[in-house]
Amino acid sequence: MRKTEENIFKFLMILSTIIISSTLFMILYTIFSRGVGSLSWDMISKIPEGGFYIGKGGGILNAIIGSVYITLGSTLLGLLVSIxxxxxxxxxTKKNSLLANITRLSYDILFGIPSIVYGAFGFAIMVYMGLKTSLLAGIITVTLMIIPILVRAIDEVVRVVPEDMSNSVYSLGGTRYETAKILLRQSIPGIITAILLSFGRAIGDAACVLxxxxxxxxxxxxLDQPAATLPLSIFFQLSSPIQEVQNRAYAxxxxLTIIVLIISIAAKIASKNLSKNKI
Structure with a gap:
């Protein structure tokens, strides 16, 4: 009976792995097969020229730079709040106190809210304060969206640090501040993973910045000027009936995929190196 149960779950795990890997391969194949042919240096190094969205010259440098600005700004601001x-x-606070549990539950709820809701909330704040669409408004709204990701991801990493480590610091006369520094030091690889998750969510979201x-x-x-982003650039180009413009969207x-891949590899290398040099 146990052997049968083990084989069933093993089969389900293998099947899930195949399905997920196949889905990822199909997505990458579709993007690269339709987009690589439209890639060019002009597309990366130039801003859109007149008629770009109907198939004429120019590029998407404005969207690349805008995405980097918003993503880096929101990630840094999110870390300053989340940590x-x-x-x-x-x-x-005491371990598993009511305040801590309520805080975690609140961020779990915020984590599940769709990005379009954050965009609408940010827009409502802008209207109330008399602000216009801008780079700053985009950074603040995206920050609100990724804070729950950062808080819950970093929290889970900090919680798995052995409690004996904190007790050792206290036994040596250390303060809570010194304990916090040691916990963060031990959690650096996990914090980098949390940053990666939030970065990927931020740079790939269109509804939040729309x-x-x-x-x-x-x-x-x-900061008070509007900013283009890669997801919106893709959306606008895919909306075009012109095939060449649609191919540019895939490009x-x-x-966007290469940027996320580079960040992922860099984070993996940094996490590996830092984990070797913890306390």
Missing amino acids: PIVIYINVY FTAGFTDSIPTS AAVI
Whole structure:
């Protein structure tokens, strides 16, 4: 009976792996087969020229730079908010206290809210405060969306650090602040993984920035100017009835995929190196 049960679950795991791997391969094949042929240096190094969205010259440099600005800004801002929250509920409150549990439940709920809701919320705040679509509005809205990801991911990593380590610090006369530093040091590989998850969510989201960051054919030079993003650029090009423009959308998707791949590899290398040099 146990052997049969084990074989069933083993079969289900293998089947799930095959399905997920096949789906990933099909997505990558579709993107690269239709997009690589439309990739060019002009597309990467130039902003859209007149008539770009009807098949004429130019590129998507504005969307690439805009996505990087919004993603880096929101990730850094999200970390500044998330890490103190995680430290407070793991160091400055009692383990599994009511406050800590309510905080975790709240972020679990926020984690499941669709990005379009964050976009609508950010737009409502902008209207109330009399702001316009801008790079700053996009960064703030995306930050609100990824904070739950960062908090819950970092929290889970910090919680698996052996409790004996914290007790050792206290026994040596260490303060809560010093304990928090050691916990963060031990959790660096996991924090990098959390950053990667939030980065991927931020750079690939279109609904969240649709109402807040706006869209422009130029590169923003200040926080109060609108900013284009790769997901919106892909969306607008795919909406075109012109086949050449649709192929450019797939080329933009290739660029977005390569950016995420580079970040993933860099994070993996950094995590591996840092895990060797913990305390």
